[in-house]
Amino acid sequence: MTDTWTLVVAGLVVALLRATTPILFAALGALVSDLAGCVNVALEGLMLVAAFFGVMGAVQAADLWPALPVWAHALIGGGAALLAALVLALLLAVFHLEFGADLIVAGIAMNLLAAGLTVFLMASWVGDKGSTATLVSPALPALRVPGLGVGSVDRLIAARRLRRVRAEDLRHMKLPLRRVLPFVIVDGHRPGAAPPAPTRASGAADAGTGTGVVGGVVAGAPTQLGLFG
Template sequence: MSADLTAAGGFAGMGAALLLIALLRAATPILLAALGGLVSELAGCINVALEGTMLIAAFFGVIGAFYGERWFPGLAPWLYPWLGCAAGLLAALLLTALLAVFHLELGADLIVGGIAINLLAGGLTVFLLVSLIGDKGSTAGINTPLLPSLHVPGLDGLPLAQLLINGEGGQGHHVLLIAAFALVPLLSFWLTRTRHGAWLRAVGENRAAALAAGIPVRRVQYAALLLSGALAGLGGIYLSMGYLSLFQADMTAGRGFLALAAVFLGARRPRGVLAAALLFGAASVLATRLGALNWPTQIIYMLPPLVTILALMLAGRRRRKSTSF
């Protein structure tokens, strides 16, 4: 009897570990983009273009890795996915730089500019997909090298620890998944304990006062927007070179907007953003599980945005109560 209970407990533990891994994988792209949105928001520049930035980086990550193999056949195989990562980051930075120039130099409205960037990214990726691959749906017809996973050896005798630390199949967790969760304390330290983090927060709190104090406001906002684009780009690269092994048209599927909601739901703090990203990741995992039960697809697609709306309503109600006394 005790052996049966032990076996049942071990089975339940393995099931919980698998759910946790699925949650972390689903939350990673949202978390990376949300951390980017947090940086720009604290500098007083809300980045509505997170969705388009993720999409363009996801596309150029796959294309960069594919053409890197064709153009530089003599390189070590492990270098090609990193070439793709560099291409995706460069594309994300260029797109964000375009938004920054239009807003900071030409005075364009940041929200309107962000919407335009999202529309541009959606149309441009499909156009380039057809032009370069000959398929307007995905890059399934080409072989794409993936970014590596980090594996910890010596855990073969500990099944649960092996599963948690090295993931399903024992191959390790994706390098960008690990980087995303490591960035939370690092970003928190940078924002609260460093001079440049204090500058960024000062610019977002009171631009005129920061300018009077000698802080290079425009340079800080440029840096914040570019860092925001780089982090969102990493989220997109994870989608196409980690979460999946290909690019699909519109594969971000609203994750950039979820990331933007996570910034405000998380009270503009790194730990709060992490909690919000995990909540949205859990909603995505639940939607996937319900899909396996043959639930209507309309209900499944509604679940993540519905969770977002409810969470924002509860957060707004909590803030109103806290400021009413």
């Protein structure tokens, strides 16, 4: 009974920490605003736009700059989230300070604007009105493959409909081969398969590791990628 109770309490604590962390940061921001003499009721709207543009910023960063590491995509998404929240906060300040709108009413208006704007942009962007956490869309499975964004996946799918895709085709798409090949099947390469025997024309093999260089592409047993690798 003691072990069961310990597991229940531990799970509850973990769930509380996971659920209250974003709310805690918003509460700290509200505390700073209150100490400055400003009651900011637009915190919900700020969190909504920051979450939406943070996720979409990271997705677009992976599509536009697939050669960047994963942590750089997350960093760009975080910057987009901060910028979106700052723009909404600036809009609230303009309505209150320049036009004399009541701060409470203007804050509620910002919350309503953020709630409608994020749903509208979500539907316009990916064709889904759901939340980004449970989004089911054919455009976002690219997030499962490091180095592939939404546009890159669309180009890869379109190329597969026309012919057998080779590693050279991935290079023409400007995809990072070392990060993509361990997860993508192309002509002459299958993740986890034994490397092909090198030839004089195509390259040489390292006798110590058995890794071959075929057509300028390292062919060997794929390794699991790390977050910062």
